[in-house]
Amino acid sequence: MKADGRSSADAGTVQSASPAFQIIILGAGGGPNEDNVTGLLVRSTARQWTRDSVLAVDAGVHLAAIIKIFEEHLPRASLRKPTIASAAATPVNGDNLSTPTEPVRPKLCMSTGPFANLELPHATAKANATYVFRSLISTYLITHPHLDHVAGFAINTAALQQTLRRKRVAALPSTIEAIKEHIFNGIIWPNLSDEGDGAVGFVSYDRLVDGGNVALGDGEGRGYIEVCDGLAVKGWSVSHGECMRHSHHQGSYSSESTEAGYPSYYSRRSSRKDLSSGSMDSARSQSFSQNSSEKKAYDSAAYFLRDEHTGKEVLIFGDVEPDSVSLNPRTARVWQDAAAKLWAGLLTGVLIECSYDDSQPDGMLFGHLTPRHLVTELGVLAGKVRALTAPDSSPGSPRKRKRPSNGHKLPSEELLARGPPSRHHVRRRTRSSVSPSTSLRPESPRHGSSEIVLTNEDAELRSIVEEDGSNHRAPKSRHESGAIHQSPTTKPLAGLKVIIIHVKDPLRDEPSIEETILAQLQEHERESQLGCTFTVSESGTSIWL
Numbered sequence: 001m002k003a004d005g006r007s008s009a010d011a012g013t014v015q016s017a018s019p020a021f022q023i024i025i026l027g028a029g030g031g032p033n034e035d036n037v038t039g040l041l042v043r044s045t046a047r048q049w050t051r052d053s054v055l056a057v058d059a060g061v062h063l064a065a066i067i068k069i070f071e072e073h074l075p076r077a078s079l080r081k082p083t084i085a086s087a088a089a090t091p092v093n094g095d096n097l098s099t100p101t102e103p104v105r106p107k108l109c110m111s112t113g114p115f116a117n118l119e120l121p122h123a124t125a126k127a128n129a130t131y132v133f134r135s136l137i138s139t140y141l142i143t144h145p146h147l148d149h150v151a152g153f154a155i156n157t158a159a160l161q162q163t164l165r166r167k168r169v170a171a172l173p174s175t176i177e178a179i180k181e182h183i184f185n186g187i188i189w190p191n192l193s194d195e196g197d198g199a200v201g202f203v204s205y206d207r208l209v210d211g212g213n214v215a216l217g218d219g220e221g222r223g224y225i226e227v228c229d230g231l232a233v234k235g236w237s238v239s240h241g242e243c244m245r246h247s248h249h250q251g252s253y254s255s256e257s258t259e260a261g262y263p264s265y266y267s268r269r270s271s272r273k274d275l276s277s278g279s280m281d282s283a284r285s286q287s288f289s290q291n292s293s294e295k296k297a298y299d300s301a302a303y304f305l306r307d308e309h310t311g312k313e314v315l316i317f318g319d320v321e322p323d324s325v326s327l328n329p330r331t332a333r334v335w336q337d338a339a340a341k342l343w344a345g346l347l348t349g350v351l352i353e354c355s356y357d358d359s360q361p362d363g364m365l366f367g368h369l370t371p372r373h374l375v376t377e378l379g380v381l382a383g384k385v386r387a388l389t390a391p392d393s394s395p396g397s398p399r400k401r402k403r404p405s406n407g408h409k410l411p412s413e414e415l416l417a418r419g420p421p422s423r424h425h426v427r428r429r430t431r432s433s434v435s436p437s438t439s440l441r442p443e444s445p446r447h448g449s450s451e452i453v454l455t456n457e458d459a460e461l462r463s464i465v466e467e468d469g470s471n472h473r474a475p476k477s478r479h480e481s482g483a484i485h486q487s488p489t490t491k492p493l494a495g496l497k498v499i500i501i502h503v504k505d506p507l508r509d510e511p512s513i514e515e516t517i518l519a520q521l522q523e524h525e526r527e528s529q530l531g532c533t534f535t536v537s538e539s540g541t542s543i544w545l
Helices: 063-076 125-136 147-160 173-182 272-277 331-343 371-389 411-418 513-528
Strands: 021-027 039-044 054-059 078-080 089-091 098-100 107-109 137-141 167-171 203-207 225-228 231-243 251-254 285-288 296-307 313-317 347-353 497-501 533-536 541-544
Touching (some): 021 347, 039 231, 039 313, 054 147, 054 225, 054 296, 063 147, 125 137, 125 147, 147 167, 173 203, 231 331, 296 331, 313 331, 331 347, 497 513
Parallel strands (some): 137 167, 167 203, 313 347, 347 497, 497 533
Antiparallel strands (some): 021 039, 021 541, 078 107, 089 098
């Protein structure tokens, strides 16, 4: 990684010590260049390069970007002995022993780049990239149906002829309906899905539940659904600007709105204090698909991906606007969920957009973030993390639990009790169990010596966890629970990696927009003392979290 925080094409990685995830950046931009729009590949590092081991998250650019990576790194591929899993074997004398059917010959294997250690079945970049597309990727997790997030996948479906299985598109229902109605509709593109008139059957739809399906999973994995080998997902809807067109497009609006179309409890130009106080947590959104010409918030999504081997998680946002300017502010629900995971030591990183630099005015955001707004949003997360360890002014007083719009308890609240997977069960930790004298240490010693300034805004965020009458106890140690324990001098987001995606290129003669955005983020972070680190993603590289 370069000193300025941007991932280097030479190094090709942003690496953690013991990463659970590899994230391949196919497209890091947000347009207008069509060859660099949002597209990611994610896999669990506990899995080899095997069938269904790779998840695509958005696919504005897809197969062409994979081909480009192979064209760059294939010349450096080397011959290696195949892995045991890939060596063909047959039973011997009917017992459990096996032996290769023929002498094991070395196979061509990628030596460098994001696909390092992948055994190659073909000789050319195009053929090997198509092998990845057809065999290793089974599911496309789509955040929203804008073209810069789905165009690559739609065009690439033409390469699915004569394959054995259909591809799976997983998304929130509003996104599925938009893809059905406006892309795979027989007009814009053939209906290659398995639903509707003239269905070809190359693609199937998987409609996710906003906030997670509480009927699925158990423990820390409650509400998650498997999307590829080793990875499971839970999604939250978020707002991505205004949708004003008279159409059937699905968006969301507040159930408590004023004549101007804004929630009665939340001003469109809310203050930072309003953001920190968690007032937007009371937003109750409804989906609709009827004809309407009123202003609505356009639906996007944020996805928590869970590595089933380690229990670690990464949070990936689609396009998202600041809650402070939204018709339907709901990102705070995501931060509430993320805070419990970060506190428990499970959240390894956040991939989130920052489309413009701070010169972009609020009235021209078009549903996106700038550095000032992103750091304010991360401040909401920081306040919720502080609230999980901040002592009450009156220990033992009842506390209220924030709930998602479907009325079910947030699965992440259980993380406060359980800690990371494969540990002994630990019940929910309440603030009354943490005294000012408790020794609490940060996740990363690099950030542990910096002082954080607490404000009155932070005190308003302390009513997070509710007593439920059971016997609560704090985890015995950080080693036992994996939690990020904090003292008054700990930066609340210490150790959290924030990866910037969806940067829009202004296409002008000026300094790099990525460098400008990174510098502004770092300046805001120094002022706010959050403790997180920022990296601007780069196409063709890997991030390890």
